[in-house]
Each structure stands twice: as C-alpha cells, then as structure tokens.
Amino acid sequence: MVFFELLAAIMTLGVNQLMQSRYGALGLLCLFLLGVGVKARNTACLSAGVVVFALLMAQG
Incomplete structure (x- = not known):
C-alpha cells in the first residue's frame, strides 16, 4: 500500500512539473480544477477543468 502511495x-x-513548464499557470489551474472535481465529485469543477484542458490543447 505504501508503494502505491509513493508511486502516486x-x-x-x-505531471505537475510538466504542466507548469509547458502550459504555465493555466496548466496548474486545469490540474487544480480536475483534482477538485474528481475528489469532491463536483461536475462543475470537473467540466471547467476539461474546458481549460481543451483550450490548452487547442492552442498548441
């Protein structure tokens, strides 16, 4: 069990370093919204995170 926690x-x-270096502050916002949406099962945060992610992928 400890191994899986360490791996996670x-x-x-x-992933945090990748998003921060390549996508900047919007990448961090995307990760935050997706994380909150999944943990809290909040569809509004999850949807906002997906929209931000789609915008980041579309730009480049």
Missing part, C-alpha cells in the same frame, strides 16, 4: 506522489509531481 511521484507521478503527481511529474
């Missing part, structure tokens, strides 16, 4: 933490840090 490492993957989270890696």
Whole structure:
C-alpha cells in the first residue's frame, strides 16, 4: 500500500512539473480544477477543468 502511495506522489509531481513548464499557470489551474472535481465529485469543477484542458490543447 505504501508503494502505491509513493508511486502516486511521484507521478503527481511529474505531471505537475510538466504542466507548469509547458502550459504555465493555466496548466496548474486545469490540474487544480480536475483534482477538485474528481475528489469532491463536483461536475462543475470537473467540466471547467476539461474546458481549460481543451483550450490548452487547442492552442498548441
């Protein structure tokens, strides 16, 4: 169980660095909205995160 928690933490840090370096502040906002939406099962936050992600992917 500890192994999976450690693996999840490492993957989270890696994705965070990728989004921060390539997509900037909007990438971090996207990750935040998606994370809150999934954890709280809030469809409004999840939808907003998906829209921000789609805009980031469309630009480039």
